[in-house]
Amino acid sequence: MKKLLAILGALGLTATGASSVVACNNNKKEDTNDLTKSFESLYKSDAFNDEALGKWGLTKNNNKYDFNANSLDESTVTSTVTLKDGAIVKQLVKTLPTTPADENDIVAQYTAENQSGITPTNKTITLSVKLTEFKAVKKENVLSWEGTKVTMTVTIQILLEAQQQDISSLQIQVPDQQVADTATVTSDEATTAQDAVKTAVAKAVKAVSPSAVITTDYTIEGIDIIKAGDLSAGVQLDIKAVNGSKLLIGTSPKFIVKFVKKSEQKTDISAVTVQNITQTVADNTILTADEANAAVNSIKAAVQAKIDDLVSGTALDTDYTIDGIDNITTGADVSTPVQLTVKSKSDSTKITGDTQPFTVTFNNQ
Numbered sequence: 001m002k003k004l005l006a007i008l009g010a011l012g013l014t015a016t017g018a019s020s021v022v023a024c025n026n027n028k029k030e031d032t033n034d035l036t037k038s039f040e041s042l043y044k045s046d047a048f049n050d051e052a053l054g055k056w057g058l059t060k061n062n063n064k065y066d067f068n069a070n071s072l073d074e075s076t077v078t079s080t081v082t083l084k085d086g087a088i089v090k091q092l093v094k095t096l097p098t099t100p101a102d103e104n105d106i107v108a109q110y111t112a113e114n115q116s117g118i119t120p121t122n123k124t125i126t127l128s129v130k131l132t133e134f135k136a137v138k139k140e141n142v143l144s145w146e147g148t149k150v151t152m153t154v155t156i157q158i159l160l161e162a163q164q165q166d167i168s169s170l171q172i173q174v175p176d177q178q179v180a181d182t183a184t185v186t187s188d189e190a191t192t193a194q195d196a197v198k199t200a201v202a203k204a205v206k207a208v209s210p211s212a213v214i215t216t217d218y219t220i221e222g223i224d225i226i227k228a229g230d231l232s233a234g235v236q237l238d239i240k241a242v243n244g245s246k247l248l249i250g251t252s253p254k255f256i257v258k259f260v261k262k263s264e265q266k267t268d269i270s271a272v273t274v275q276n277i278t279q280t281v282a283d284n285t286i287l288t289a290d291e292a293n294a295a296v297n298s299i300k301a302a303v304q305a306k307i308d309d310l311v312s313g314t315a316l317d318t319d320y321t322i323d324g325i326d327n328i329t330t331g332a333d334v335s336t337p338v339q340l341t342v343k344s345k346s347d348s349t350k351i352t353g354d355t356q357p358f359t360v361t362f363n364n365q
Contacts, residue, residue, distance in 0.1 A: 035108060035131055035152035038087035045080045045210045046159040056127070056158055057112075064119055067127060069112040077110060080210070081129065081154060086270035088356050089133065100136030100143045104273050107134050107145075108152075125158045165209045167218070167239055168250035174200045174257045182232035182259045190227045197223055197257060201239055209247045217245040231259045267311040269320075269344060270353035274306050277360045281334075284362040289330040296328055299360060303342050311350055319348035334362040 047053045053060065057071035074094040081092055091107045108131040118125055133150040136143055177193040179185050185193075201220055205212050212218060222237040235257045241248035277299060281291045303322060307314050314320065324340040342355040 035089065035133060035150055038083055038089035038108065039081065039092075039131060039152060039154055040084065041152075042155045042157065043080050043082075044157050044159070044207065045076075046162075048160070048162055048211070058118075058125065058158070061117070064117045065125055067112075067115040067118060067125075069114050072112065077129070080156060081110070081131075086353065092131070096134060096145050100145060103136050103138045103143060104275075105136040105143075108132065109134060120160055123159060123161045123163070125160065127156045127158065129154050129156060159210075162211075162246045164245070164247060164249045165212075166250045167205070167208065167241060167248055167252050170204055170208065170239060170252040172201055172204050172237075172239065172252060172255040174255065176258045176260045176265065178262045178265045179231075179259050180262060182261060183230045185228055185231045185259060187228045190231075193226050193231075193257065193259070194223055197226070197237065205239070205248070212245070212247040215242070217242055217248045221251075226257065234258045266344075266348070266350060266352040268353040269307060269310060269342065269351050269355055272306055272310060272342070272355040274303055274340075274342065274355060274358040276358050277302060279360060279362050280365055281362050282365055284335045284364050285333045287328070287330060287332045287334060287362070292328055292330050292332065295360065295362070296325060299325060299328070299340065306355075307342070307351070314348070314350050318345070319350050320344050328360065334360075337361040 045056070047056055047058065050060075053065075054071065055073035055076040057068045057073075058065050059068070072094070077094070078092050083089060083092070089106050089108045090101075093107055093109055096107065096109055110129050110131055112127065112129050115127075131152045131154060133148045134145045135148060137146040174197050177189070177196060179189045179193075197220060198214065201218075202214065205218060209217070214220070219240050219242060220237055221240050222235060225235050225237075236254050237257060238254045239252035241250055277295075279291070279295045279298065281287060287295075299322065300316060303320075304314075304316065307320070316322070321343050322340055323343050324338060327338050328334065337359040339357050339359050341357045344351045344353055
């Protein structure tokens with residue numbers, strides 16, 4: 001491995017950013033190599049007064065602006081640069097926590113560079129923030145952080161003056177609502193569904209106008225229909241901008257909130273974490289049939305146990321597949337850890353989504 005790195009270095013080749021990372025220490029966790037699974041590339045915010053500008057580390061200098069990265073308000077950044085659904089990263093931070101919460105902890109730390117004399121474009125300032133991944137490692141039963149080579153730069157567009165945004169093409173997606181009986185929805189279930197609608201709408205609206213708020217800038221037409229009773233046909237809603245809002249205009253396309261019985265609802269496995277697996281072999285550059293079979297069986301057992309913890313009655317090939325397991329076969333060179341992902345099958349009646357990637361490392365005896 002050292003020879004390989006030496007050759008790469010001589011050729012001027014290095015692994016950075018989202019590129020593949022060669023691991024020389026089999027005891028170290030592999031980098032995810034991709035923060036785009038956890039973050040968007042573009043986020044939007046606004047700053048209509050000096051206080052809001054200050055939270056973004058911005059000060060006005062004549063007709064231009066200066067940016068002081070040290071003055072960035074952490075809560076402002078983390079409430080804007082939000083995680084995607086099913087994100088691998090658990091948290092975005094300015095400063096790393098003293099110790100990881102557990103050995104599967106993954107966080108991203110943000111940093112930025114000072115800028116002077118920024119000229120707004122279309123009343124908007126664009127900032128770049130660098131994200132760096134850190135993973136928990138356990139050495140001698142002590143947890144600590146280890147930086148990886150995985151980084152990502154996200155763009156934040158900050159609007160300086162209020163502008164009306166048209167929501168006539170705004171798409172709203174609300175998860176199906178689980179209830180005991182769709183024909184006799186209870187008051188508590190209806191309230192939970194209303195809250196889910198408000199959360200989904202607020203998230204969608206924030207993407208186009210970060211400061212827009214319900215009642216002041218928009219209303220959810222039809223939400224009062226979600227109440228105790230028969231909701232088996234679902235409820236059709238839309239978002240309407242309030243007359244006089246300085247931030248929004250128009251009416252969104254209609255969207256439907258569906259209600260399903262709990263027994264009919266699939267379980268999402270995207271939050272399932274399969275522990276990284278280590279196998280000992282005679283020569284990890286060429287697996288024997290017995291070694292390959294043993295590894296495959298070990299992986300299948302570990303995956304099934306994890307899914308069973310979440311939902312019972314699932315089966316490999318019926319409800320899910322293990323993507324990448326075909327690389328573990330007789331004669332395979334597995335000197336580099338093999339990355340696997342459990343993927344639910346579209347026709348499964350029990351589960352949906354994909355797990356976080358995990359690795360299988362083959363160490364020589």
